[in-house]
Amino acid sequence: MKDTQKTRERLIDAMAQLVQIKGFNSTSVNDVIQAVGIKKGTLYYYFSGKDELGLAVLERDRDEFLSFLDTNLSGTDPQKSIEHFFKAAFKKHKDTGFVGGCLWGNTALEMSDTNLVYKNVVEEVFAEWIAKVESVIRSGQQTEQIRTDRSACELAYLVVACFEGGIMMSRITKKDYPFKSCLDSIRTLLKSENIHKTADNHIRG
Amino acid sequence: MKDTQKTRERLIDAMAQLVQIKGFNSTSVNDVIQAVGIKKGTLYYYFSGKDELGLAVLERDRDEFLSFLDTNLSGTDPQKSIEHFFKAAFKKHKDTGFVGGCLWGNTALEMSDTNLVYKNVVEEVFAEWIAKVESVIRSGQQTEQIRTDRSACELAYLVVACFEGGIMMSRITKKDYPFKSCLDSIRTLLKSENIHKTADNHIRG
Numbered sequence: 189m190k191d192t193q194k195t196r197e198r199l200i201d202a203m204a205q206l207v208q209i210k211g212f213n214s215t216s217v218n219d220v221i222q223a224v225g226i227k228k229g230t231l232y233y234y235f236s237g238k239d240e241l242g243l244a245v246l247e248r249d250r251d252e253f254l255s256f257l258d259t260n261l262s263g264t265d266p267q268k269s270i271e272h273f274f275k276a277a278f279k280k281h282k283d284t285g286f287v288g289g290c291l292w293g294n295t296a297l298e299m300s301d302t303n304l305v306y307k308n309v310v311e312e313v314f315a316e317w318i319a320k321v322e323s324v325i326r327s328g329q330q331t332e333q334i335r336t337d338r339s340a341c342e343l344a345y346l347v348v349a350c351f352e353g354g355i356m357m358s359r360i361t362k363k364d365y366p367f368k369s370c371l372d373s374i375r376t377l378l379k380s381e382n383i384h385k386t387a388d389n390h391i392r393g
Numbered sequence: 394m395k396d397t398q399k400t401r402e403r404l405i406d407a408m409a410q411l412v413q414i415k416g417f418n419s420t421s422v423n424d425v426i427q428a429v430g431i432k433k434g435t436l437y438y439y440f441s442g443k444d445e446l447g448l449a450v451l452e453r454d455r456d457e458f459l460s461f462l463d464t465n466l467s468g469t470d471p472q473k474s475i476e477h478f479f480k481a482a483f484k485k486h487k488d489t490g491f492v493g494g495c496l497w498g499n500t501a502l503e504m505s506d507t508n509l510v511y512k513n514v515v516e517e518v519f520a521e522w523i524a525k526v527e528s529v530i531r532s533g534q535q536t537e538q539i540r541t542d543r544s545a546c547e548l549a550y551l552v553v554a555c556f557e558g559g560i561m562m563s564r565i566t567k568k569d570y571p572f573k574s575c576l577d578s579i580r581t582l583l584k585s586e587n588i589h590k591t592a593d594n595h596i597r598g
Binding site for chain 1: 415502546561562571578
């Protein structure tokens, strides 16, 4: 990696780490140059200011997140694919001790009403995330692994909502339980085989 | 209301409105005194500073939210009680055009890792919210209206997660669909009668 490229990456890394904990609004250009150990002029050589640096963080993390989704939501068996994705996502957040949470959820709540450029990136990420989950759910409905009394689109929104709400509650409590329990529950509630089993029990009872 | 009480309330109102849109970090004492139209000294007569004023906002909104839950999650029929609560919550957020979102979700993500006092109020609100939903779900399980293959506690976490994630997505898109669809889906997925119906269809099929 060239030196200039390296400095640019270090600035993005530092901004990303600060934003994940403190948010965009509370992170200053001074925080970033202090973390990297460079002069302010060097930052302005690479970025016009905090907004452009913040956008670089969002764009890099968007690419990483969409590639994470492609890796972990793939496979020929839709149900296994969803389980694999849930497992990978849980591990990813558990590894941080639920500090920082989800950049997309954080930015959604911090910036949706105040920064249109950031809001657009966040909106794009959620739309792609939902579309990918929807596609797997649709396949699962075709193979009768996933319930069909709600559309694939509706269930995809529900899955993403559970993710965001679950991570939020684990971030507050710094405990696995909220996020893990939400993932386990939604997996159970999505299954159509589970519908039949419960009904069988009911019929037997 | 006495004049001093009135000024104190106006300060809390102004801070609450600013925080709902911009968050705590981006709201300054100057923003608040400008909004109320008073001198800085007057604010410091009532509050030691921004942190104490912010705490007063959280404490007032906590009391209002817990009372909203008591009003809208009551009733003798658990299923109707949940439907009533979902309807009231949807209306509450739709009325704002999904600007501002949920103060508790916003504060959870903005403050969980940086302000212990705020975090504690947020944690308390979520714990009480989950406990109230759990209690209604448990009643619904006893009357066989709600599925029993996941515990009342697990399902309560799921409901609250769906709320927070659903509001988040409606706040990004400024559309009803994400939140409304999440509420409709989770209501369908909670029902045990729905399990039987779907299974009946399956058996007939």
